[in-house]
Structures are given as C-alpha cells and as structure tokens.
Amino acid sequence: MFSSPSAQWLFLTCLPKFGRTRRRAMLATNPDLTDLLTRNSATLRAHGLHAETVAAILAWQQQDEAHTLVNTVRQTLLDCERHGIGIVSWQHSDYPEALRHIHDAPLVLYARGDPSLLRHEQIGIIGSRNATPAGLDHARRFAAELSNRRLLVTSGLALGIDGAAHAGALDAGHATIAVIGCGLDRIYPNQHRRLGERIVANGLMVSEYPPGTPARAAHFPQRNRIISGLSRGILVVEAGLKSGSLITARMALEQGREVFAIPGSIHSPVARGCHHLIKQGARLVDQVDDVLEELGASWSLPAGCTLPEQLATQPAPGPMDALDSREIAVFEALGYDPQSTDALCSATGLPADQLVQSLLLLELEGLVSSAPGGFQKIA
Numbered sequence: 001m002f003s004s005p006s007a008q009w010l011f012l013t014c015l016p017k018f019g020r021t022r023r024r025a026m027l028a029t030n031p032d033l034t035d036l037l038t039r040n041s042a043t044l045r046a047h048g049l050h051a052e053t054v055a056a057i058l059a060w061q062q063q064d065e066a067h068t069l070v071n072t073v074r075q076t077l078l079d080c081e082r083h084g085i086g087i088v089s090w091q092h093s094d095y096p097e098a099l100r101h102i103h104d105a106p107l108v109l110y111a112r113g114d115p116s117l118l119r120h121e122q123i124g125i126i127g128s129r130n131a132t133p134a135g136l137d138h139a140r141r142f143a144a145e146l147s148n149r150r151l152l153v154t155s156g157l158a159l160g161i162d163g164a165a166h167a168g169a170l171d172a173g174h175a176t177i178a179v180i181g182c183g184l185d186r187i188y189p190n191q192h193r194r195l196g197e198r199i200v201a202n203g204l205m206v207s208e209y210p211p212g213t214p215a216r217a218a219h220f221p222q223r224n225r226i227i228s229g230l231s232r233g234i235l236v237v238e239a240g241l242k243s244g245s246l247i248t249a250r251m252a253l254e255q256g257r258e259v260f261a262i263p264g265s266i267h268s269p270v271a272r273g274c275h276h277l278i279k280q281g282a283r284l285v286d287q288v289d290d291v292l293e294e295l296g297a298s299w300s301l302p303a304g305c306t307l308p309e310q311l312a313t314q315p316a317p318g319p320m321d322a323l324d325s326r327e328i329a330v331f332e333a334l335g336y337d338p339q340s341t342d343a344l345c346s347a348t349g350l351p352a353d354q355l356v357q358s359l360l361l362l363e364l365e366g367l368v369s370s371a372p373g374g375f376q377k378i379a
Contacts, residue, residue: 006108007073008034009089010210011060013107014069017050020104032091033107037061079211083185086111088206094118102229102255106208109226112184113204117175120152123291124231124252126224126245127161128238128270133335135238135270136164138262142235143168143176145288152177154230156223157199161237161245163192166199175203179226181219183207188215191378194366224248225255232295233258235285239273246273249282258294260285323365326350330358331367331377338373 012018012033026047027033036044037060044054059067065074080087088094090107094115099105109118123146125139143153143165153169155162157178169176178199182188184207187196199205208226209219224247228234234252236259239245249259259282264271278284283294323331333339333347345355359375362368369378 005034005091006087006089007077008037009091009108010073010076010087011037011069014072015056016052016069018053022049023107024104027090034091076210079185080110083211084112085184085211086115088115088118096230098232099226099229102225104225105229106226109206109208110184110210111204111206112200113202114175115204115206117152117177117204118206118230121150122154122177122231123151124154124227124234124248125161125165125237126155126227126234126239126248127236128240128243128245128273129158129160129162130270131160131164131238131336132264132268132270133337135161135264136336139164139237140168140171142237142262142288142291144172144174146235146291147172147174147176149288149292151232154179154227156180156220156227157187157189157192157196157205159189159191163195165237166195170198170202177203177230178205179223179230180205180207180215181209181223182215183209183211183213185211186214191369220244221247225251228252228255228257231257233260233291235260235262235291236274236277236282237262238264238268238270239277240269241272241276243273246277249277258283260291260294262286323361326354327358327361330355331362334368334375334377336377338371338376340374344375 023033037057041054041058044057056067056069059070063070065071088109088111095109096118125143127135127139139161147153147169152175153165154177155165157163157166157180166176166178176199178196180188184205187193196205208222221244224244228248228251234249234257236245236249252259259277261274261277261282261284263274263278263284283290285291329348330344330350333344341352341355345352348355350358359368363370367378368375
C-alpha cells in the first residue's frame with residue numbers, strides 16, 4: 001500500500017513544515033518529489049528540511065503505522081477505495097499540464113468519474129448563486145454550445161450559475177467537470193446531489209480534499225483557483241460586485257487566462273460584477289463566437305485526447321426521460337423563481353388536482369422544489 005506513487009504523493013501533502021513555498025522550490029529542481037522519501041536523515045537535513053519533516057519521512061520509511069501521518073495516509077487510501085475515488089498525483093499522466101504552472105498547484109487531485117477529461121481544453125463558467133432566470137438560461141445555453149464546439153465546461157457545482165452550466169453541458173450530451181470544496185464522498189450542496197451523480201456518471205468530479213472533509217467557507221476560494229487553473233478562460237455569467245466569481249476572475253487573470261463577461265441590466269445587482277469586469281478589460285460576450293474568437297477559432301485537443309464518442313453524439317439519459325407529456329408541460333412552465341399553483345394552472349391549462357399530482361412527481365424526480373410562494377425548478 002505505502003509503496004504506490006499515490007500513497008507517496010498523499011504523504012507529501014501531509015508533511016509538517018513543508019508548505020507551498022518549500023514544495024515549489026524543490027519541485028523546480030526535482031519534479032519527482034517522492035525521491036525525498038528515499039533519502040537518509042543527513043541528506044534530508046542537508047536539503048534544509050525542518051526536524052519535524054525529517055522525523056515524519058523517517059517514520060514513513062519504516063512504515064510506522066503508529067505515526068499519525070502514516071496512519072492518516074493509510075486511512076485515506078482505504079476511504080478512497082471504499083468510495084470509488086481515484087487519485088491523480090503530480091506525476092500521473094492525467095494531471096493537467098496547465099494546472100502545474102499556477103501558484104500553489106495541488107500535488108494531488110481526488111477524482112470520481114473519468115480523470116482523462118482533465119487533459120481536455122476547458123472553459124470555466126461561473127456566476128452568482130442567486131442568479132436570475134435569464135442568467136440561468138444564459139449559463140445553460142452557453143454551456144451547451146461551447147460543449148458542442150468541443151470545449152469542456154468546468155465549474156464548481158454551486159447553486160445558481162454553476163449548476164445551470166453543468167446541467168447545460170450534460171443535457172446537450174457532453175461531459176463536464178465539477179471542482180468541489182469538500183471530500184468526494186459527499187456532494188455539496190445537497191440540492192445538487194442528483195446533478196453530482198450525473199456528473200460522476202458522465203464526466204468528472206474532482207477535489208483537492210480527501211474523503212471525509214466537510215465543506216468549509218475557506219475551501220471555496222481554494223477551489224476557485226483550480227477551476228481557473230484548469231481552464232483556458234473563464235466566462236462570468238452573473239456576479240455581484242463582492243462575490244467569489246470576481247475573485248475567481250482575478251485569479252484567472254493572474255494565471256494568464258482569458259476572462260469573459262456577459263452584460264446585463266444596469267439595474268440588476270447580479271450584473272454589476274460583470275460590468276465591472278468589462279470596464280477592467282474583460283471581453284464582453286453575447287454569443288459563443290465571441291469566446292472562440294478571443295481564444296482562437298481552431299481547437300485541437302492534446303494528442304491521445306478525444307471526447308468520448310457516446311457523450312459527443314447523444315444526450316445522457318436523465319430524469320426527464322421518465323416523465324409523460326403532462327409532467328413535461330408543467331416542468332417547462334416553471335422557472336427558477338417560485339410560481340404559485342394558480343399561475344401554473346393558468347399557464348398549463350391543467351385543473352388543480354392534476355397540477356398538484358404532476359408537481360409531486362417532479363419533486364420525487366428531484367427536478368422541482370417547493371418554496372415560499374410556490375414551486376420552482378432545480379438546476
């Protein structure tokens with residue numbers, strides 16, 4: 001167990017007094033950082049490593065499971081095996097080259113789904129959790145069309161724009177990548193559990209956090225650097241002036257990525273962040289060709305990378321397939337803001353009893369939720 005490359009890289013992520021500055025300095029001279037784990041104590045001290053770091057490495061060499069860090073790695077490997085989680089380490093063939101060059105690149109990514117997707121050209125689509133119906137529609141449409149144009153959509157599985165972008169790619173029959181801020185044995189937020197399962201089945205979910213790690217506020221800015229690091233560019237659909245999306249856009253610029261923004265109403269709070277980005281030099285886009293023009297119209301995937309034929313040619317089966325025409329009509333009449341049953345009866349022409357029955361079935365399929373004021377779609 002401890003001799004595998006995955007175990008060695010996991011251990012390096014846990015080493016005490018071995019932070020990102022030290023890691024980057026050593027990676028610059030030796031990309032195979034696991035060599036450290038074979039050195040004797042004199043050589044390790046000659047590298048300038050802290051006494052705690054040296055002691056931990058010596059415990060690893062002795063496979064001393066009584067040592068806290070050695071036991072932590074063992075438990076993490078067992079948890080990954082139990083939950084079907086793969087490990088993409090720094091020297092793994094699927095580790096994305098673009099990500100290696102960002103500040104504080106993760107040594108390890110945990111993965112559920114198809115890790116080879118990490119090597120595809122990606123576009124990040126992000127935005128407000130409190131998106132408008134128009135914003136959600138933009139996210140879905142842009143995600144679908146960019147996917148059709150052979151860009152892989154990457155986002156963060158958050159409520160609002162993120163979820164709509166993932167769903168748009170999947171509904172168009174393409175893979176998508178979700179980067180989350182917790183362990184892959186749990187899906188956050190819980191409202192996106194079904195969406196997360198679709199992503200794992202038809203794409204990829206990744207995290208830098210081991211199984212069992214809960215979602216914490218501090219994890220999301222860290223997650224955002226990975227979204228931008230994986231992507232050739234970032235498309236901001238809706239965002240407030242003080243939002244995580246603007247932080248991600250700034251990270252993207254620092255990483256040398258392109259930033260795109262969709263304009264909105266001057267009266268909308270969730271359009272102000274996009275307008276601010278445009279004033280700062282982000283490319284204003286109102287169609288997919290604007291994105292492709294900025295990035296370059298010719299998209300060639302890396303050698304050996306082709307989009308999965310099944311995903312590229314036909315939509316993935318989803319919960320809509322189980323619905324009859326009445327449920328579909330009710331679903332299409334709903335928006336992402338709550339609508340009353342009276343309004344839905346008027347829009348669909350259904351009597352109240354049939355409408356309520358259809359809403360119940362849609363709720364059971366995880367497509368609709370009740371909310372103050374009525375019912376609404378779930379991204």
